[in-house]
Amino acid sequence: MSERLSVFKTYKLFVGGKFPRSESGRVYEVTDSKGNWLANAPLSSRKDGRDAVVAARKAFSAWSGATAYNRGQILYRVAEMLEGRRDQFVAEVADAEGLSKAKAAAQVDAAIDRWVWYAGWTDKIAQIAGGTNPVAGPFFNVSSPEPTGVVAVVAPQASSFLGLVSVIAPVIAAGNTVVVVASEKAPLPALSLGEVLATSDVPGGVVNILSGRAAEIMPSLAAHQDVNAIDLAGAGAELATELEAAAADNLKRVLRPQAVDWVAAPGTGRLMAFLETKTVWHPTGSLGAGGSSY
């Protein structure tokens, strides 16, 4: 029997539910923690970022308009699909972060559990972020949270998979769509996540994954007039300042970088960060002499 030829995987971007190469045609070498070559990843350009925003905007109305229950089911489906490809992700995370098999497996399991956790939150955010408000007047006053829109995210640099999941899951659970720039050094788990999302009923364009240099891609996304919020989780202090200044132009919501232990229970902070509150005042009380009311 002849020896099999090795089949190398071409890692590609995930934009609008498709797997394009970078528009620029560029790639860069990705190595493991010891410096051994793993694969070539696309080196995205500003135009890839722009295309991703177009895809995210296109997907927004259907995703934000879907029922929260439906979004929850779809996010749970992502966890199911991840479970089936657990071994692949364990291997990729172990290579990327220089972890032992067991430690990498713990990271992947935590990431899958996190999808399930956020899947459960989709139809419960409204209860904790909204509700009826007591007001001093004849009004019935209700606040309800609505998704902010298209969110551009710099994924955490060190935690290539758990960190990534921890930043994109809350954004889409809340009904936003997302353009995420994966960890520059360890983008492979993120690019593989695209393959999982593509087979999990997540509509194309809801999550768009780019690999490359955040410092190159993010400034134009931060200044982009059609991006509504940015999450600077993985941006260094200098880049974060630059991006925050660029984001001020159209008053984007900005989530500043903060020290986070990605393994710990996440809380609802990231869910709440990309919601806008809509408050409705509805008159109550009697209608004229008849005494009937609204």
Add this chain to the structure above:
Amino acid sequence: MADVTASDGALRRFLHGLPGVDPVGLEGRAAALGTRSIKTTAKAYAIDLAISMIDLTTLEGADTPGKVRALCAKALNPDPTDRTTPRTAAICVYPDMVATAAEAVRGSDVKVASVATAFPAGRAALPVKLADTKDAVAAGADEVDMVIDRGAFLAGRYLKVFEEIKAVKAACRREDGTAARLKVIFETGELSTYDNIRRASWLGMLAGADFIKTSTGKVAVNATPANTLLMLEAVRDFHALTGVQVGVKPAGGIRTTKDALKFLVLVNETVGEEWLTNEWFRFGASSLLNDLLMQRQKLSTGRYSGPDYVTVD
């Protein structure tokens, strides 16, 4: 050229005697010309040129006078945040909306174009089509976009199509001796072959079209780079033979700045700079304008713009 239109037989012999189209070569050339890189100042120039070539179109059953007036306001002032933005060439509406549009753009250089002759199917008797045309011209249309009788064309009754275009051309004349410019729509998506598109182009030009236009925008396949290139070549050859200049208007399906720039390259490389004005080249489009405006904003501010910063039509 008069003798080729003397009889049905002569016209058929002439049209069928035109050289056949090489589809692979045509599409290859259109695709190759589409790869030109146009950046910075050239792009800024091309965007402004493209905006000035748009026939801003609304052809819906649900058109209201209010919607037509809103569109006219947009044609007159496409980007209220930047007054240096050029105006579009024209507004394109159904005949019953011509008076509303003419009133709204009065005093400006924005023209009013009206579709006519039982647009978009063209399935009506000739007197009805002529009445439709006269009605639009009387209401103040500067330009008339007619559809040819595709049924007659595909059945090989070329002289009938020819006579019909001539009759509509005559109906475009106003009492004071001037005339509305006539654009002839072939609906290339229904003509099946490139050879037919070439024949229809010659037929239209022989009958006196001021413009030849690809399509109505109401069928699956509308303007493509290939069919527009073919029509530009026909216009070039007709000009070389007769000295008569004819305009070209691709319509339908052109939605992005990138697409529009590709068409401008086709024009420049096929018929030359003389056609690079809204006198001789137009885009039939509606959503294209917003994309051009967003690209224009990107060039002037350096930031990508978004749909929140242009009007919703």
